[in-house]
Amino acid sequence: MPDVYCEVSKMINAPIPRLMHWAENNPVVAAYGLTCEKTSSGRTVPLEWDVFLDPSLVKRMDRALTKLDSIDQNIPGFLEEREALEQRVKLLSSNLLGKMLIAHGSVLQLVSEHLGLASYNFSRVKRTRRTSCGGIRAEHWLSTFADALKLLETKNATLQQTELSTSSQFSGWRSSFMTDSVRTINEILKHPLSVILDLKSRFVPKRVWACVIDELRDCGVRVEGVASFFVCEIRGI
Numbered sequence: 743m744p745d746v747y748c749e750v751s752k753m754i755n756a757p758i759p760r761l762m763h764w765a766e767n768n769p770v771v772a773a774y775g776l777t778c779e780k781t782s783s784g785r786t787v788p789l790e791w792d793v794f795l796d797p798s799l800v801k802r803m804d805r806a807l808t809k810l811d812s813i814d815q816n817i818p819g820f821l822e823e824r825e826a827l828e829q830r831v832k833l834l835s836s837n838l839l840g841k842m843l844i845a846h847g848s849v850l851q852l853v854s855e856h857l858g859l860a861s862y863n864f865s866r867v868k869r870t871r872r873t874s875c876g877g878i879r880a881e882h883w884l885s886t887f888a889d890a891l892k893l894l895e896t897k898n899a900t901l902q903q904t905e906l907s908t909s910s911q912f913s914g915w916r917s918s919f920m921t922d923s924v925r926t927i928n929e930i931l932k933h934p935l936s937v938i939l940d941l942k943s944r945f946v947p948k949r950v951w952a953c954v955i956d957e958l959r960d961c962g963v964r965v966e967g968v969a970s971f972f973v974c975e976i977r978g979i
Contacts, residue, residue, distance in 0.1 A: 767792055767844045769883045773890035780931070788936035788966045794843040794877065795943045795954070797864055803834045803950050835957040840920060842954065845877020845942075864943075884923040891930045924962040934964040941970040948979050955979065 765771040772789055779787055810827040813820065843864070878886070927935045937958075941951065955965050970976045 766790075766846050767877065767883075769878070769887035770890045773887050773894060776931070777891070777894045786931055786933040786936065788938050788964075790938045790940055791844050791880075792846045792940045792942050793880075794845060794864055795838055795946055795950070796841050797943075799834065799838050799841065800943075800946055800950055803831070803838060803953065804947050806831050806834055807947075807949055807953075831953065832957075835953040838950070838954050839957045839961075840879065840881040842880040843877035844880055844883050881920050881923075884920055884927065888923045888926040888930075891927060895930055921961045928962055934962065936964040936966045938967045938969065939965060941968065941976065944971075944975070946975070948975070951976070952979050 776786065776789065779785060806827060810824070810831060813824055813827065817823075924935060939955070951968075955968070958965060968976050968979060
């Protein structure tokens with residue numbers, strides 16, 4: 743991520759806790775660590791993602807699911823309406839996943855989330871610098887991770903030899919874009935990319951999380967586990 747290189751180069755000798763806040767969800771660091779682990783032990787270990795969902799999309803998704811569940815099977819055109827609603831749920835799932843933020847969040851942001859200030863908090867996490875517990879959208883995380891793996895796989899690779907796909911190149915979400923990134927990752931690793939989701943967003947309906955996880959699996963990512971501050975929010979997903 744060239745936009746944070748200068749900051750990182752200045753704090754490379756910073757205390758470990760500060761470095762961890764930056765590196766925890768960094769796709770380049772993840773690619774390097776995963777490659778080193780595979781080289782030394784032959785294992786492809788799961789990665790942890792700290793994730794936030796866009797609260798406005800969560801509300802739209804929940805309303806669409808409610809409408810789908812309550813559709814009257816006796817009305818004319820029931821099948822057509824159900825198909826239309828299912829397509830809408832699928833589209834919203836793709837949007838939620840693509841715009842999902844992979845970020846740890848600061849202490850203040852995590853407290854705000856617990857207080858139910860999700861609408862305010864998501865925009866704050868989104869604007870926070872990546873070197874300060876800020877985040878990166880899932881679609882761009884996977885693209886950067888795939889490019890980092892390509893560089894690591896190629897001996898004596900340089901930035902001139904390999905074009906990096908930066909986030910500025912992508913103006914909108916495309917479900918095939920994420921699928922293509924995951925396919926590239928899995929081909930390089932020769933193993934499905936595995937993640938453990940640490941759900942930072944609070945008060946998200948379980949069925950919404952379930953749709954996001956299903957969409958992630960459909961893209962080719964193996965979800966090894968789900969974690970939260972409160973077990974009641976994930977039990978049954």
